[in-house]
Amino acid sequence: MAIKTIVEALREAIAEEMRRDPRVICIGEDIGVEGGWGGAFTVTLGLAEEFGHERVLDTPIAELGLAGVAVGAAIGGLRPIADVQYGDFLFLCMDMLANQAAKMRYMSGGTLTVPLVMRAPVGSTRRGAQHAQSLEAFFTHIPGLKVLAPSTAYDAKGLLKSAVRDDNPVIIFEHKVLYGSKGPRAVEGAISAAGEVPDEEYLVPIGKGVIRRPGRDVTIVGKLLTVYRAMAAAERLAQEGIEAEVIDPRTLVPLDKELILESVRKTGRLVVVEEDNLTGGWAGDIAAMVAEEAFFYLDAPIKRVSAPDVPAPFAPVMEQFYVPSEERVIEAVKWVMGQK
Amino acid sequence: MATEVLVPPLGATVDTMTLVKWYKEVGETVTQGAALFALETDKATLDVEAPASGVLRQIMAQPGDAVKALTPIAVIAAPDEVLAPSTPAAKPAAVAEPGVAAPPGPSPSPSQAARPAGGRVFISPRARRLAEQYAVPLEALSPSGPESAIVERDVRAYLAAQPTPAITPVARRMAEEAGLDWRQLTGSGPAGRIVQEDVSRAIEAMQPAPPVLSPVNEAIQTIPLRGVRGVIAERMARSNATTARVTLTAEADATALVALRQQLTQDGVTVSYNDLFLYILGRALREHPQLNASLEGDTIQVWRRIHIGLAVDTDRGLLVPVVRDADSKGLLQLARETQTLVERARSGQCSPAELSGGTFTLTNLGMLGVDAFTPVINLPECAILGVGRIKVKPVMVGERVVGRHMVWLSLSFDHRLVDGGPAARFLQRVTQLTERPHLLLA
Numbered sequence: 001m002a003i004k005t006i007v008e009a010l011r012e013a014i015a016e017e018m019r020r021d022p023r024v025i026c027i028g029e030d031i032g033v034e035g036g037w038g039g040a041f042t043v044t045l046g047l048a049e050e051f052g053h054e055r056v057l058d059t060p061i062a063e064l065g066l067a068g069v070a071v072g073a074a075i076g077g078l079r080p081i082a083d084v085q086y087g088d089f090l091f092l093c094m095d096m097l098a099n100q101a102a103k104m105r106y107m108s109g110g111t112l113t114v115p116l117v118m119r120a121p122v123g124s125t126r127r128g129a130q131h132a133q134s135l136e137a138f139f140t141h142i143p144g145l146k147v148l149a150p151s152t153a154y155d156a157k158g159l160l161k162s163a164v165r166d167d168n169p170v171i172i173f174e175h176k177v178l179y180g181s182k183g184p185r186a187v188e189g190a191i192s193a194a195g196e197v198p199d200e201e202y203l204v205p206i207g208k209g210v211i212r213r214p215g216r217d218v219t220i221v222g223k224l225l226t227v228y229r230a231m232a233a234a235e236r237l238a239q240e241g242i243e244a245e246v247i248d249p250r251t252l253v254p255l256d257k258e259l260i261l262e263s264v265r266k267t268g269r270l271v272v273v274e275e276d277n278l279t280g281g282w283a284g285d286i287a288a289m290v291a292e293e294a295f296f297y298l299d300a301p302i303k304r305v306s307a308p309d310v311p312a313p314f315a316p317v318m319e320q321f322y323v324p325s326e327e328r329v330i331e332a333v334k335w336v337m338g339q340k
Numbered sequence: 341m342a343t344e345v346l347v348p349p350l351g352a353t354v355d356t357m358t359l360v361k362w363y364k365e366v367g368e369t370v371t372q373g374a375a376l377f378a379l380e381t382d383k384a385t386l387d388v389e390a391p392a393s394g395v396l397r398q399i400m401a402q403p404g405d406a407v408k409a410l411t412p413i414a415v416i417a418a419p420d421e422v423l424a425p426s427t428p429a430a431k432p433a434a435v436a437e438p439g440v441a442a443p444p445g446p447s448p449s450p451s452q453a454a455r456p457a458g459g460r461v462f463i464s465p466r467a468r469r470l471a472e473q474y475a476v477p478l479e480a481l482s483p484s485g486p487e488s489a490i491v492e493r494d495v496r497a498y499l500a501a502q503p504t505p506a507i508t509p510v511a512r513r514m515a516e517e518a519g520l521d522w523r524q525l526t527g528s529g530p531a532g533r534i535v536q537e538d539v540s541r542a543i544e545a546m547q548p549a550p551p552v553l554s555p556v557n558e559a560i561q562t563i564p565l566r567g568v569r570g571v572i573a574e575r576m577a578r579s580n581a582t583t584a585r586v587t588l589t590a591e592a593d594a595t596a597l598v599a600l601r602q603q604l605t606q607d608g609v610t611v612s613y614n615d616l617f618l619y620i621l622g623r624a625l626r627e628h629p630q631l632n633a634s635l636e637g638d639t640i641q642v643w644r645r646i647h648i649g650l651a652v653d654t655d656r657g658l659l660v661p662v663v664r665d666a667d668s669k670g671l672l673q674l675a676r677e678t679q680t681l682v683e684r685a686r687s688g689q690c691s692p693a694e695l696s697g698g699t700f701t702l703t704n705l706g707m708l709g710v711d712a713f714t715p716v717i718n719l720p721e722c723a724i725l726g727v728g729r730i731k732v733k734p735v736m737v738g739e740r741v742v743g744r745h746m747v748w749l750s751l752s753f754d755h756r757l758v759d760g761g762p763a764a765r766f767l768q769r770v771t772q773l774t775e776r777p778h779l780l781l782a
Contacts, residue, residue, distance in 0.1 A: 268466045268492055299466035299492045300485055338485040338493075 004197040005180025006150070009157035010043045010119075014081060016201065017164040018051050021079060024164055025055045027070050028083030028119075029063075032056035040085035041121055041174075041181045067093035067118070071101045071169075074116040079164055086131045087120035087173060090138075101169040102144030113167040117160070123175040123225055123275060124312040124323050125187050132312035134276040136223070139171050140252045140285070146170040146206055147252040151178060151227040153195045155250050158204025166206060175224040191228050209256035211263070215243035218269040218333050221260055221286055223249060226273040226305075226324055233329035242337060252282065260286065261294050268299030269336040273324050278306040300336040305329055342417035343392035349409040349484060350381050356408055357381050359401045370396050370416055377413070395419045409482065462489035470495045474521060499523075507534040515539045520546065568657040579719045584755035587714040588767050592774040594730050594747040600777050604671070614650060614704055615675045617727055620773040622646055622667030623780055625700060628766040630758045632699045634720040640757050649698035649718060650678060652685045659685040660718060662698040706730060712748035722757040725770065726750035747774065 004012070018024045030036045031044040032053055038045025048056040059066040063084055070082035084090055090097065101114045124132040139147050146168055150156040156174065163170035178193035212227060213234050222230040227248045234244035245263050249256055264270050270290050272283035283304040290302060305324045313319050334340045350357065360378035364370050375387040376396075398415040401407050417423060461483055463471070467490050471478060476495055485491030505527055507515070511534050515522035522534055525542055529535035565573050579585075597616060604611055625632045625646045633642045646667040649660040661681035663674065684690045701718040706729035715726040728748035735744040749770060753763045773779055 268464070296465045296469050299464040300489075301487075335486055338489075338491055340486075 001196050001198055003194050004153045004157075005182075005192075005194045006153045006156045006174065007041060007043050007179045007181050009153035009197050010160055010174065011038075011045065011047070012197070013157040013160040013164075014044065015047060015050065017079075017081075017161055018047070018055060021164075023077065024079045024081065025057060025073065026051075026081050026083065027057040027059060027066055027073070029059055029061055029066070029085055031083055032058050037183075037185050039083055040185070041176065041179050042183070042185050043119070043174075043179075044083065063089045063092035064096060067096035068100075070116055070118070071096050071104075071114060074101070074114045074169070075104060075112050079115045079117075081117045081119060081160075081164065083119045085121070086127075087122040087135050088130050088133050090118070090120055090135055090171075093118070097139070097145065097169065097171070098142050102142050105168065106144060114169045115164075115167045116169040117163045118169065118171045119160075120171060120173055121176050121179070122173050123177050124307075124319055125176045125189070126314065126316055126319060128314045129311035134173075134224070134274065134307075136173055136252055136274075137276055137280060137282040137285070140282055144169065145253065148172040148206065148250070149223045149252055150204075150250060151175070151224050151248055152193050153180075153197050155204050156193075157197055158202055159206065159250065161201075162203045162206050165203075170206070173224065177225050178228075191225070193228075204250070207251050207254040207256060209247055209249035209251065209259040211245060211259070212248050213244065213246040215245035215267070217243045217245075217267055218271060218336060219245050219247060219260065219263040219267045220271045220273060220329065220333065221247045221249065221283075222273040223252065223282070225275055226329075229324055229326050229329055230271075230273050232326040233333065236326070237330060237333055242333060244333060255289075257289060257293070260290065264290050264294045265297040268297055269333075270298070270302045271305060271329065271332045271336060272302070273305040273329055273332075275307055275323055277309050278304060279309050281306050300338065303332040303336050305332045342397070342415050342421060342423055343394065344412045345376065345391060345414035345416060347379070347407045347409050347411050347413050348388055349482065350379070350386065355482070356406050359403055359405050359407050359413070360385055361403045362399060363387075364390075364396045366396050366399055368396050370394060379407070390416060392416050397421075397423060410488070462487065464489055464491045467492045467495050474499055475524075505532065505534055508536065511536045511539045515542070518543045518546070568659070572657050575719055576716050579716050583717050583719070585714075585717055585752050586755050586760060586763070587750055587752045588760075588764055589712050589748055589750045590767050590771045592747050592749055592771040593735065593744050594774055595745045597774055597777050598730060598745045609672055609675075611671050611675045612678070613706070613727070613730070614702065615671060615678055616777070617702055617704070617725070617774075618648055618650070618663055618666050618674050618678065619671050619780065620770055620777075621648055621700065621702060621725060622669070624766060624769045624773060626667045627769060628762065630762050631723045631753065631766045633722040633757055634699065635722070635754070635757055636720060640722075643699045645699070647697050647699050649701040649721075650681065651701060651703035651718075652682050654686045654688075656688060659690060659695060660698065660701060661685045661690050661694050662696065664697075700724070702727070706747070712750050715750060715752045717752055717754055723751060723753035723763065723766075726752070749774070 014026060026044055026047060028039060031039045032048030044056065066082060070080040073080045097118065101116055104112045104114050122134045136147060136149060139145050146166060148159045148163060148170060150159045160172060163172055176187050177190050179187065180192065180194055181187060212231060220230040220234065230246045234246050237244050245267055247260055247263055272286045274281055274283045276282060283306050287302040287304060305328050307322050313322055358380040360380050362377045363375050370376060370390040370393060372393045373389050376390040378385055378387050394416040396414060397417045401413050407413060415423065463478060464485060470492055476498055481490045481494045481498055483490040484494050502523065504523060507522055512522060514536060520542055522539060525534050525538050527534035528538050563569060601611060601616060629642050632646055633640055645665055647662050647664050648666040649662045652659050652661060663677055666674065681694065698718065698721060700721055701724040703715050703724060704727040705713060706727055709729055711728045713726050715724045717724050730745050730747045732743045733746045734741045749767060751763060751767045
């Protein structure tokens with residue numbers, strides 16, 4: 001057992017899966033070039049040395065092309081782990097992911113499978129509106145894709161390994177602030193998501209959420225960075241006698257609905273926190289699901305704490321207003337508690 | 341837009357407070373967040389901030405007045421704003437002191453007075469569920485949730501404020517195990533204590549009431565069990581009680597039989613399906629004599645002659661006139677005889693001789709839309725054949741699905757007299773003759 005960052009845990013997961021299964025390959029931009037960073041955030045650093053450039057494939061800056069190659073490779077029998085430097089570039093891959101990868105198994109009556117893993121960094125980190133979005137909701141909307149959002153090093157490794165072994169296309173969103181990238185790729189304002197990662201092999205099942213903090217008064221659901229915002233808010237609220245239960249679904253599709261419903265049935269209040277823009281976001285979907293399935297257990301209207309409906313700002317001061325803060329979570333909790 | 345200033349709820353227990361002073365006078369400018377008035381609770385004196393900026397246009401209470409939480413106490417509005425006359429601000433918010441004459445008309449209940457102006461109060465789904473569970477009147481609740489909605493804690497506060505009756509520990513455990521809200525019970529023990537008997541009575545009352553029994557029914561007709569009815573009753577019961585009845589069913593393709601009957605009709609020979617089955621049965625029974633038998637005391641009599649009874653539904657009940665020597669008669673003769681017998685049976689003219697001596701029975705419910713059934717054996721005979729309706733159904737013929745006239749044949753036999761094998765072979769032969777009536781010529 002050793003303390004590892006998310007980047008280290010992901011790198012270890014990829015290396016282990018590549019050693020275990022010769023069909024596993026990496027494909028992406030600048031993931032294995034000599035003297036490079038190992039992808040945009042150092043996840044694939046050193047993998048080309050061990051596995052060679054045949055299995056750690058660098059592509060031109062052409063996301064549609066690399067996604068198409070990865071989807072084709074997956075259909076053809078390989079198990080590619082593809083990588084875009086910033087999740088924002090997934091829009092360039094959209095046809096491959098939404099029209100091809102997600103639908104092939106269904107349309108072929110199960111004859112074809114697409115065991116593709118697409119890794120995508122998300123989150124606002126002072127890089128401007130085209131390198132900052134939280135795109136999860138775009139992909140939770142597409143049937144046929146599994147969508148993962150690990151917020152700890154332990155989950156990052158266990159979920160990525162499960163994703164590689166899954167026969168369906170899996171998108172795994174990684175948060176830049178939580179990565180723990182070092183050297184030139186270190187992120188300002190990073191939060192440590194490092195934690196103990198077992199030396200022996202383990203998997204984290206896709207579709208199982210966790211309660212990060214138990215509480216009786218209000219349920220806060222967050223993902224990626226906002227799990228940490230929710231935890232920090234919960235600590236401060238506890239000093240005022242409000243016990244918040246913080247849920248990290250870890251997997252967005254398939255969603256561990258029962259974990260959330262069970263919690264709301266207990267607390268009667270729900271606050272959903274996410275970094276995506278408010279309208280059409282994932283938080284709204286969680287709120288709708290709870291309103292439909294646990295309405296009579298609700299003791300207050302559901303509150304969403306999301307980014308406002310504007311592009312992510314570049315200016316650090318403005319970014320503070322954009323990304324949901326601990327204070328905004330506290331405010332929302334107090335409102336549903338009837339204290340405001 | 342005018343802002344109504346409400347007396348804030350200062351804790352769950354404080355309902356009525358005393359207005360100490362106003363920091364502003366009517367007509368003065370107020371700023372949101374600045375102290376507007378002071379309230380005294382039983383514990384402390386607190387300043388209340390103005391909820392909006394504007395001009396203090398109205399006040400509804402004077403220092404020294406008792407005021408209730410969540411009632412309007414002032415109105416803040418723009419200097420030139422016209423206040424609607426219907427603004428609840430016009431209503432007095434101060435609690436009437438004892439001795440002060442009540443305003444005319446129905447006086448509002450204290451709980452109603454505690455509700456915010458505007459009439460409509462929201463309640464969370466969770467609170468509503470709890471309130472319904474404990475039959476809490478919603479108008480008795482003081483809202484404290486978001487947007488001044490009633491939430492769970494308001495219902496719980498109300499319940500907690502209700503005097504809790506005393507209860508013995510054993511009674512309490514019993515009530516809790518049964519999911520009974522014992523706070524609603526009236527105690528019959530010493531000093532009004534709720535005791536075990538009170539709880540068991542309440543638990544009994546919780547049980548769903550037994551279904552209400554309809555009053556005793558009234559007969560519209562009383563029929564003595566004698567005559568034909570008596571005979572039928574006795575024979576059916578005895579048959580059912582004494583025979584080892586087994587019913588075999590087989591579906592036969594009667595298309596050829598239907599065609600044959602049409603052909604005969606066209607050629608001037610009018611016969612019924614009963615006549616055709618009597619004809620078939622006569623021939624089949626000749627080949628399978630074990631089915632043409634009766635149990636007489638300790639012996640099985642296998643009969644030489646074949647007399648087939650035909651079950652006839654009459655106004656007086658079921659009658660079974662017997663067609664003698666059915667195996668040796670032509671179709672036309674069978675048709676004539678059955679027609680006569682059925683008519684005589686229906687008009688009650690059958691002689692006892694015509695109704696006895698059968699060795700096998702044919703019963704046909706096809707004209708009434710019955711497909712298959714389990715006929716009761718006509719004692720002392722060995723067997724009875726039930727014929728169902730002839731119906732066109734899709735049937736596989738070779739590789740194709742075609743419409744065919746299908747009929748269910750139900751053979752009940754007494755297993756004491758004959759075994760399943762011979763009975764099945766007999767039914768197989770009847771089925772074959774039904775499907776291929778030309779074999780009757782062979």
